[in-house]
Amino acid sequence: MKRERTWINYYLQSTSGIVGAVLVLIMITLSLISAFSLAPHDPLEQNPMDALQGPSGTYWFGTDQFGRDIFSRSIDGMRRSLSVALLSVGLATLFGVTLGVVGGYLGRWIDNIVVRASDVIFAFPAILLALAIVNSLGNSWIDTSIAIAIVYTPIFIRVARGPVLSVKEMDYIKSARVLGYSSPRILGRHILPNVFAPVVVQVALSLSWAILTESGLSFLGLGTQPPDASLGLMVSEAQALAAFAWWSLAFPSIFITIVVIGLNLVGDGLRDALDPARRSTS
């Protein structure tokens, strides 16, 4: 008798999924190190004597023009980026999935309102809309998260609503009704699990977009404000220095790249692991 396999077993079969998970875990660990103030240096401490030094035993990633340790600042920026990404995607998932599932299942005018509202948000370029919202809300990381959440909610509405629309017309939902299941049971036990897989994948992918958006906002001078560290802000500040201090630009950029690639790989791995029909081929 074969042991029953869960989706985790399937996930662990995919090399790229494992690589992605490892990359993300490394970044989370680094963020935690920063969160508990265990970084080798204070990310805000200025050391003018040590300004613009290359990578060394003391300053692993070198220093910036104020002599701040780029490694400490990078992991602090990673912490901030991940916090913003988690909060914003969490909010977007909560509201988007609720609205999408309710709209899709109930249909009629409720669905109409949900779809029109998300179309309006979709009509704006994401970064522009986020800029406008941050501008009116403020610059704290929570404001940034709310702005990104608003921008990404329509995506989750669509991701959740689509499967609900197709699934609720399936014979197995009709027969669930024939078998006398109640509406909450049909929605919770039979429709939601069909929405689960695409939503989880979307969460993983959106986390990476949210990190990019946060970096973009900080790069443009909104979002995180100096002297606080943010990956996007560090890239922005390093632009002028890149010609003679490559490390100031390279390391924050590499961090962004690693976490985005990691989250994308995790998303792909989850997509394959969560779909029973895809598993049999692997």
Next chain:
Amino acid sequence: MRSLISLQGLSIKTSSDGRSLTSDVNISLIEGEALGIVGESGSGKTLTALSILGLLPRGVEVASGEISFNGENLLSIDPERLREIRGKEISMVYQDPMTALNPVMTVGNQLLEVLDCHNHDVKDPESHVKQSLIEVGIPDPDRALKSYPHEFSGGMRQRVVIAMSLLLSPKLLIADEPTTALDVTIQRQILSLVSKQRSRRQMSMLWITHDLGVVANLVDRVAVMYAGRIVEVGTTKQIFNSPQHPYTQGLLASLPVASSHRKNRLASIPGVPPKPWLVGQSCSFADRCQFAQKSCRERLPLLDTRGTKSVACFYPIASSI
């Protein structure tokens, strides 16, 4: 004998513009009896079945008539009670086995869900569910319970669907063309499986199909529907041996016969069925009928609801051959 379910004068209309989809449908089934409803697409056979369970699609409603099941009026029943009846006392099997099972739930969980939903008091649900799979002829039920629907073939899935609908031993099984999507050999197997289960459980059955050949050995009586009305009803033997309505006869004549010569083309009925709401007070088949007379277009032939054999035709074909 008291009937288990009876539909009386059932008319179904669209709610928006009142187009009539079925009119004056009378069906009654005694316990253990099987009735086949035969008709073309759009003849209203599926709507009739769905109305029994109160599951008519949005925008379609029962305009008049009565549906009583075991003495309860299903049209005015408390929704909670109707939900209880569904699955437990009346069950339904759908046409397409490929979409009739939830792809993200194991077969075992889907079967257990039925028991769970109806708070069924079974000592050992696992073995009850396993037994149900054995009854429908699924090899290796232990493995089947842990499998997902995509791991089964169409025929196997339809067996699972049947096991699911029989799980709570319903008194009435409604089957909406459950063999249409299957190939002929599997179709045979499913038909004999259903037949066996029906006689073992003394279950009534409403078998909806467009294929007269399917019901020939399966049901006790046949009702032929055309453009929203029942045009002829009788025992299976009567319908097959001496069809009286020209439409029934046309249907029978269009069945392929294995021994017939190649050069004989399959008989067909000229024309297409009219929209049920456009028929009005005349015989709906008149325009396609070779025996139609003037009176066929002026009055509506009615079914005599008293006897077992009845035909809605002014000029029925002589019953003796």
